[in-house]
Amino acid sequence: MAEFDVILRNGYIVTEKGVSKGDIAIKGGKIAAISCIDQLKGTAADEIDVTDQYILPGLIDTHVHFNEPGRTDWEGFETGSKALAAGGVTTFFDMPLNSHPATINKDAFDLKFSRGLEKSLVNFYLWGGLVPSNINHLQELSECGAIGFKAFMSDSGIADFKACDDVHLLQGMEKISELQSLLAVHAESQQITEHLTNTLIRRGDTSAKSFSQSRPILSEIEAVQRILTYAKLTNCKIHIVHVTSSEVISQITAAKKQGVDVTVETCPHYLSLTTADLAEKGVIAKCAPPLRQAKEVEMLWDALRNGEIDIIGSDHSPSPPELKEGDFFTAWGGISGAQTTLNILLEEGYWKRNISLETIVRLTATNPAKRFKLFPQKGILDIESDADLTIIDLNESFVLKKEDLFYKHQQSPFLGKKFRGKVKYTLVNGKLVYSSLKEKIR
Ligand SMILES: [Zn+2]
16 A cells, blocks of 8 residues: 655745755645655655656735625635646735625634635634624634634725724724734725725716725724724734835834834735736726836835745735626725735746745745644645645646636636746645646546
């Protein structure tokens, strides 16, 4: 009988600490042996030759909206997780809103969790929501296994997920701190965005430029400053999602130096698309906060290079095509990106800006695992770690086509873009869930 279930032969093994050539053996869903000097001895039921390919810890996407249950016609665990597997993602955290009911109490959590178990191809965790009406449900959500909580400081765009005013934020943060959990925050100022939106719509200007002006960087700065103050006051761990600007990141870095337990996420679209793309591609590239100018994108890469960004999440937030119509103020705000996170980082980071594979692994796997207490079970290639792996060919290039996308709706602002670096295989708990050779998902 074979000693191992799977052996990956002759690949380049990448961790946040370095790259070395070797073999990896898997047994019972875990990494059982790694050999970088001699060829790994032993036999396996399955051997995959990965010569000249790179083996990375599977990505952990801490920010997706799969909308199930309730809006499964927008996405769903099945289609969403297939897209992730094809993109090299082996674990995701689903946000508490856009699904219906919103994940703001135990019943909603249990319902969503059972759907995920039934349908997801990859590992997953669920975020709980913090809304003004559910402070009394935070404990039960934490006990159910919520990976953390999510709150909005401005309108979420979803009626059953209300933004928190300052009093509810403070109450929620006190409770979350007591639960030793973490609060992820959509940090844009309701006052600023509402005021500017009303002013611009009154003028009748619903262009891309006007939409961008309605949600300026200053709106993020004001909200982030406030939530950092509340974090100091309540001792609550926080995570600022989808930050678009290095100016915002500087504030967060300064707060870290003062001892605030805060981490920051940005998304592939803020690292690769600009206000010019929004005008050119249209509402397919609409998101909130909005895309920024090209110089901001470069400054965001500088912040990433300096180690000031902790995590990259996709903020995959799809909708049916009919909601992606209308003007820049009325169309659904959300970009479909779950499948292309690694592709963007390889093309725009590794190839164009000399960002190392180690850095990409740190931002997409190791740091998320550490921040959410999944390390060293996940986020690293080591003996006894979960065999969640993605294998890529750095030199293979492709142009993204509609039919490549596994989303429920084959929409993406990246269609037609050329990428260098292709996901060849994805393994979850030691099982092959995606192979580009077969061009299908098992
Ligand atoms: Zn989101």
